Amino acid sequence: MIIAVASGKGGTGKTTVAVNLALVLEKVDFFDSDVEEPNAHLFLKPDIKITSEVAVPVPVIDAGNCTGCGKCAEVCAYHALAVIPHPGKKSQVLVFPHLCHACGACSLLCPAGAIREEARNIGVIEEGECGNIRFLHGKMNVGEVLSPTIIRRLKGKVRPDAVTIIDAPPGTSCPVVAAIRGVDFCVLVTEPTPFGLHDLTLAVDVVRQMKIPFGVVINRAGLGNDAAEDYCRAEKIPVLAKILFDREIAVRYSTGDTLADKSPEMAKIFTELYQNICQVKNEADRCS
Amino acid sequence: MNVCVTALGPMENSEVDPRFGRCAYFVFFNLHTRAVEAVKNPNVEASGGAGIQSAQLVASRAAIVVTGHLGPNAFKTLNAAGISMFSGATGTVKEAVAAYEAGKLARATAPDSASKSGIAS
Numbered sequence: 001m002i003i004a005v006a007s008g009k010g011g012t013g014k015t016t017v018a019v020n021l022a023l024v025l026e027k028v029d030f031f032d033s034d035v036e037e038p039n040a041h042l043f044l045k046p047d048i049k050i051t052s053e054v055a056v057p058v059p060v061i062d063a064g065n066c067t068g069c070g071k072c073a074e075v076c077a078y079h080a081l082a083v084i085p086h087p088g089k090k091s092q093v094l095v096f097p098h099l100c101h102a103c104g105a106c107s108l109l110c111p112a113g114a115i116r117e118e119a120r121n122i123g124v125i126e127e128g129e130c131g132n133i134r135f136l137h138g139k140m141n142v143g144e145v146l147s148p149t150i151i152r153r154l155k156g157k158v159r160p161d162a163v164t165i166i167d168a169p170p171g172t173s174c175p176v177v178a179a180i181r182g183v184d185f186c187v188l189v190t191e192p193t194p195f196g197l198h199d200l201t202l203a204v205d206v207v208r209q210m211k212i213p214f215g216v217v218i219n220r221a222g223l224g225n226d227a228a229e230d231y232c233r234a235e236k237i238p239v240l241a242k243i244l245f246d247r248e249i250a251v252r253y254s255t256g257d258t259l260a261d262k263s264p265e266m267a268k269i270f271t272e273l274y275q276n277i278c279q280v281k282n283e284a285d286r287c288s
Numbered sequence: 289m290n291v292c293v294t295a296l297g298p299m300e301n302s303e304v305d306p307r308f309g310r311c312a313y314f315v316f317f318n319l320h321t322r323a324v325e326a327v328k329n330p331n332v333e334a335s336g337g338a339g340i341q342s343a344q345l346v347a348s349r350a351a352i353v354v355t356g357h358l359g360p361n362a363f364k365t366l367n368a369a370g371i372s373m374f375s376g377a378t379g380t381v382k383e384a385v386a387a388y389e390a391g392k393l394a395r396a397t398a399p400d401s402a403s404k405s406g407i408a409s
Contacts (some may be wrong), residue, residue: 082344084368094368096361098403099337103348145336 002164003277004183006207008199010170013219013243016253017165017273019043021187022133024270029162030139034169034180035123035150039114042256046135048128054138054150057117061093065114068092072106072115080253098143123150126214127157134162155182172202180207183279186214187240187273192224196197197231204237208237213284217273220245238280241273289340291317291388292350293381298326300382307406309339312370314348315381324381338406340365347371354384354393359406363399375400 005018014034019040022030032040052272059081068091070083080099084092097120123140136157138150147169155178158164168179173277180186186207188198200216207214214218215238218228223245232239243249259266294311295302307313310332316325327345331338339362346353347369356373358366366373374393377384387393 079334079340082340082365082367082368084344084347092368094340094365096337096340096364099340099361250327 001185001278001281002166002183002186003120003185004160004166004168004180004212005187005189006168006180007170007189007204008172008201008203009190009196011109012191012196013193014170014189015040015043015167015227016219016243016249016259017187017189017217017241018165019258020266020270021208021273022165022275023258024166024267025163027132029134029159029164030156031158031166032135032165032168033151033154033166033175035138035140035147035154036169036175038137038139039109040167041135041137043258044130044133044135045256046128046130046133048126048135050127052125053121054123054125054126054153055119055121056100056146056149057104058097058100058102058120059106059115060118061095062114062116063093065112066090066093067112067114069111071109071111075105075109077101077103077105079280098145101146101151104128122146125154125157125269129213147175151175151178155179170207171228172199176203176206177210180212185277186212187217187277188214188279189217190228191220192218192222192226192228194224194227198227213281215240215249215276220244231277238276240276240280241269243269261279289319289352290350291319291352291354291385292346293317293377294353294382295326295381298328300324301380303380304354304356304377304384306378308353308355308358308362309342310334310406311342311355314342314346314349317385318382319385323368336404337361339363339403343369343371352388354388357401357405358396358399359401359403359405360399363396 010031032038068275073081073083082094122144127136169175190196220243260270293315294305295313295315296305314327331341339359343362343365352372354377373396377397
C-alpha cells in the first residue's frame with residue numbers, strides 16, 4: 001500500500017505525521033517528495049548510500065545548420081527559445097535552459113535538423129536507510145522549476161509490494177498532483193485555523209477529483225476553532241487522528257527529534273492512525 | 289529611430305513602469321518625428337519568459353530601450369538583438385526620453401534585477 005501525506009497549507013505537520021507513521025510501522029519505504037525543500041531526513045537521519053543525478057534533455061542549436069526559420073521558438077510553450085532577427089544576416093536562436101520543460105518539440109520539429117539535445121542536471125535522488133526504513137528523497141537544484149519531473153523519477157523507485165509512505169509537497173498544484181498520483185490512500189493534515197481549513201478544502205477537491213481514498217489528521221488540536229472538524233463531519237470525511245497542540249511536541253520538532261519512538265502515548269496515536277487508514281481504505285475498496 | 293519606454297499607461301505623460309518584461313505598456317517614441325505609439329504588453333501575466341517575449345517584441349520596433357530595471361533573460365535577448373539599454377528611468381515617458389536625450393541615463397551593461405522580480409509588483 002502506498003500512503004501519501006499531503007495538506008494544502010504548508011507547515012500543518014505533514015512531515016511530523018509521515019515520519020512518525022513510518023516509525024510505528026515494522027518495515028516501510030519512506031519517500032520525501034517535497035523536492036523543493038525536503039526535510040524528513042532531518043528527523044529520520046538516514047544513512048545515504050546512493051546518489052543519482054536527475055537530468056532532463058534541453059536543446060542545443062547547431063548554428064551551422066540552423067536556418068533561423070523560427071519554428072523552434074514558435075512551438076516552445078515556455079518561451080525557452082528566442083529567435084533574434086539580424087537584418088541582412090541569418091537570425092540567431094537563443095536558448096534559455098532554465099525555462100525549458102524538456103518536451104522535445106523543438107528538436108522534433110526543426111526542419112533543418114539543427115537541434116540536438118543535451119542532458120542538464122536539475123537535481124538528485126538520494127537513497128539510503130535508517131533502521132528498517134528504506135529512505136529516499138529528491139533534491140531539486142536551486143533555481144530550477146521542474147519539481148514534478150524529479151518527483152516522478154523518485155516515485156519510479158517505489159516497490160509495488162512494499163508499504164510506502166510519501167511525504168508530499170505543500171500546496172495543491174503540479175508537484176502535489178505528481179506526488180499523490182497513483183497512491184492508494186491520501187492523508188490530509190490540517191490545523192484548526194481558518195487558513196488550515198481553507199487550504200484543506202482545496203486539497204479535498206484535488207483528492208476527490210483524482211478519486212483517491214482519503215481522511216484527515218487534525219494537528220495542533222485545541223488551537224483555534226472547531227471549524228475543521230465541523231467541515232469534516234458535514235462532508236463525511238473521516239478524521240483519522242488528532243494530535244494535540246502541545247509545547248513538548250514543538251520542542252522536540254525544533255531539535256529534529258521524533259515522537260512515536262519516544263513515548264507510548266505518541267506511538268498509540270500513530271498506530272491508531274495506521275489502523276484507521278487501513279479501515280477507511282478497506283471501506284473504500286468495498287464501495288468501489 | 290525609435291526609443292521604447294516601459295510605462296504604466298499608453299501616453300507621453302504616463303509614468304515610467306520600472307519593470308521591463310511585465311510593464312503595462314511599451315511606448316515607442318520616434319526621436320525624429322516626435323511621434324508616439326503605444327503597445328499594450330501581452331506578457332504582463334506570462335507564467336515565465338516574460339522578459340524574453342517582451343524583448344523580442346521591442347527589438348522588432350526600436351533600437352533603444354529606456355526602463356527601470358532589466359532582468360537576466362531580457363538583457364540577454366535585447367543584447368543579442370543589438371538594442372541599446374538604459375535603466376534607472378523615472379518620471380513620465382516624456383521626462384525619460386528627455387533624460388535619455390540629455391545623456392543623463394546610464395547605459396545598462398548587465399541585468400540589474402532577478403528573474404520573476406516583476407511579478408505582481
